[in-house]
Amino acid sequence: MRKLFGEYLVEKSIVNRTSLVEVLIEQAAALPSLAEIIYRNNLLSPDDLFNIFSYQVKNGVEFASAAKALGLWSDTLEKDIQNRLNKIRTPIGQLLVKRGLIDAKVLVDAFDDYIENVVKRDASEPVAGEETSGVGQLDFVPKQKG
Numbered sequence: 001m002r003k004l005f006g007e008y009l010v011e012k013s014i015v016n017r018t019s020l021v022e023v024l025i026e027q028a029a030a031l032p033s034l035a036e037i038i039y040r041n042n043l044l045s046p047d048d049l050f051n052i053f054s055y056q057v058k059n060g061v062e063f064a065s066a067a068k069a070l071g072l073w074s075d076t077l078e079k080d081i082q083n084r085l086n087k088i089r090t091p092i093g094q095l096l097v098k099r100g101l102i103d104a105k106v107l108v109d110a111f112d113d114y115i116e117n118v119v120k121r122d123a124s125e126p127v128a129g130e131e132t133s134g135v136g137q138l139d140f141v142p143k144q145k146g
Helices: 005-011 017-029 034-040 046-059 063-069 075-088 092-098 104-124
Strands: none
Touching (some): 005 017, 017 092, 034 075
16 A cells, blocks of 8 residues: 555654644544535435434444444445545645645655655556555645746
8 A cells, every 4th residue: 555645754754743643633623524424415314314323322333333234334425425525625735834844845845756756656566456546645735826
């Protein structure tokens, strides 16, 4: 499995693990819950959501596990949720710059190096069972202003 950009930043001592973890927690905390995404986008009915919540509380399991146990979770639903999350997730690079943990120029240079030395190398050496058609979640770099 390809090294993630955050791992690359830590490996190259561009950011430390603690800073990266703090940014990842901030990133995750800003995302809506699975239930909220499903409800707001009408991906399951309110009755289905009620049943999931009920199962979740009664069995002490997390939301997705409850939905799976009730036969309400599918690969299609999971992909749909992931696509929606990817669209609203604040890139870690943006959070690192915002917190002053990395300079935008350093981030862009590191990202270019990551693409050249990790992504392109991995793309030229496909691993059995891994998707190699895309570059993965590379939306970590802040957009360059014209």
